[in-house]
Amino acid sequence: MKVAIVGAGIVGASAARAMARRGHEVTVYEQHGEGHAYGSSHGASRIVRRAYSDPFYTSVMLEAYPLWAALEADTSSTLVDEVGLLYVGKEDADTMVSLVRGLTDLGVKHALRTTRSQVPGGPAIVEGEVGVLTPEAGYVRADRALAASLFDAKAHGARVLHQRVEDLDSLSRENDVVLLCAGGWIGRFVDLPATVTVQTFAHLGGQSWSGPVWIEDGPLFHYGFPSVDSHAPKVGVHAPGPAIDADEIERRGDPSHVDAIASLATRRFGIAAPVVQDVGRCLYTTLPGEDFRIGRVRDGVFYASACSGHGFKTGPWVGRVLADLAEGEDPLAPFARIRHDIG
Numbered sequence: 001m002k003v004a005i006v007g008a009g010i011v012g013a014s015a016a017r018a019m020a021r022r023g024h025e026v027t028v029y030e031q032h033g034e035g036h037a038y039g040s041s042h043g044a045s046r047i048v049r050r051a052y053s054d055p056f057y058t059s060v061m062l063e064a065y066p067l068w069a070a071l072e073a074d075t076s077s078t079l080v081d082e083v084g085l086l087y088v089g090k091e092d093a094d095t096m097v098s099l100v101r102g103l104t105d106l107g108v109k110h111a112l113r114t115t116r117s118q119v120p121g122g123p124a125i126v127e128g129e130v131g132v133l134t135p136e137a138g139y140v141r142a143d144r145a146l147a148a149s150l151f152d153a154k155a156h157g158a159r160v161l162h163q164r165v166e167d168l169d170s171l172s173r174e175n176d177v178v179l180l181c182a183g184g185w186i187g188r189f190v191d192l193p194a195t196v197t198v199q200t201f202a203h204l205g206g207q208s209w210s211g212p213v214w215i216e217d218g219p220l221f222h223y224g225f226p227s228v229d230s231h232a233p234k235v236g237v238h239a240p241g242p243a244i245d246a247d248e249i250e251r252r253g254d255p256s257h258v259d260a261i262a263s264l265a266t267r268r269f270g271i272a273a274p275v276v277q278d279v280g281r282c283l284y285t286t287l288p289g290e291d292f293r294i295g296r297v298r299d300g301v302f303y304a305s306a307c308s309g310h311g312f313k314t315g316p317w318v319g320r321v322l323a324d325l326a327e328g329e330d331p332l333a334p335f336a337r338i339r340h341d342i343g
């Protein structure tokens with residue numbers, strides 16, 4: 001089949017790789033060029049985990065997690081460091097109870113921790129809290145993973161054009177299949193209840209440690225990384241930042257999120273005078289319930305809006321799902337909740 005893919009973020013790159021490896025003629029259209037920093041897939045690192053307070057996504061990750069090792073094997077690259085994940089929160093919080101129940105029901109290895117000394121390099125666990133440690137988790141080197149996916153797609157014949165798609169109708173006439181992987185721009189093609197926001201993350205200057213990635217179950221839902229290659233430990237805020245039109249080039253985040261990162265560094269890591277540096281911005285495209293939506297737009301046109309702030313780890317899996325849909329399969333039968341056909 002002749003296949004056009006709109007967007008070369010982790011979802012589009014993964015779909016290109018899946019389709020090209022199956023022998024299809026693939027062209028990827030990317031308005032900002034490969035590896036740009038205006039969307040959602042740039043930067044040094046992303047958390048890869050199975051542990052979710054919503055067991056639905058733990059079940060998705062049972063399928064998705066092994067695909068990272070497959071990408072590493074296919075491209076002879078080291079992308080993921082399985083340093084473990086520590087998920088910290090109040091022991092009686094519904095989210096933490098649901099997290100542990102989901103991991104238990106789905107047979108995911110985990111252990112409960114109550115003090116920081118039990119998890120070197122992890123955030124402090126205070127009275128009344130529990131830390132849920134899952135060893136099969138860690139971070140993926142985001143920029144490298146994106147480059148490896150595009151490299152592999154091109155090694156199997158795909159082309160990547162630095163071009164913006166304006167006219168879906170003519171693209172769909174010229175191709176057997178069109179896959180819309182447009183991230184924060186998906187609303188230009190598909191009517192979805194998505195909100196695009198500017199998210200903030202930063203690094204803790206002068207600090208260096210090894211340890212797990214971590215998530216704090218709380219109002220701002222902070223998350224973080226140990227030192228990754230040459231990068232100082234990183235802290236991010238998952239709570240929504242200011243809404244934005246994805247074409248707006250200036251990415252202004254919520255300044256209070258930078259302050260929150262500093263106070264987190266003191267509260268969870270005991271850093272008296274944190275140096276918050278290398279503040280970064282990135283887009284979330286969030287759907288109700290922080291869900292994904294994947295489906296058919298019309299004959300020969302499919303889309304994936306699989307972000308909601310947690311869609312990097314599922315990139316290769318969503319790419320495979322789109323390839324299966326394009327070939328007339330029904331890969332989402334076990335995951336009907338995220339199947340949303342438009343037409």
Ligand SMILES: Cc1cc2nc3c(=O)[nH]c(=O)nc-3n(C[C@H](O)[C@H](O)[C@H](O)COP(=O)(O)OP(=O)(O)OC[C@H]3O[C@@H](n4cnc5c(N)ncnc54)[C@H](O)[C@@H]3O)c2cc1C
Pocket residue numbers: 006007008009010011012029030031032038039040041042045046047048163164165166181182183184185186199200201236281282283284306307308309310311312313314
């Ligand atoms: C700060 C931050 C931290 C995150 N942390 C994590 C994490 O730890 N773990 C995790 O799993 N996920 C995480 N995520 C989410 C994850 O990064 C995203 O879900 C994922 O990158 C989305 O990929 P995408 O391909 O859908 O979107 P994008 O990477 O934005 O790709 C869409 C592409 O489509 C292109 N495009 C759009 N319209 C057109 C057009 N008309 N013509 C041509 N090209 C077009 C855009 O230029 C863009 O490159 C995080 C996101 C952010 C912002």
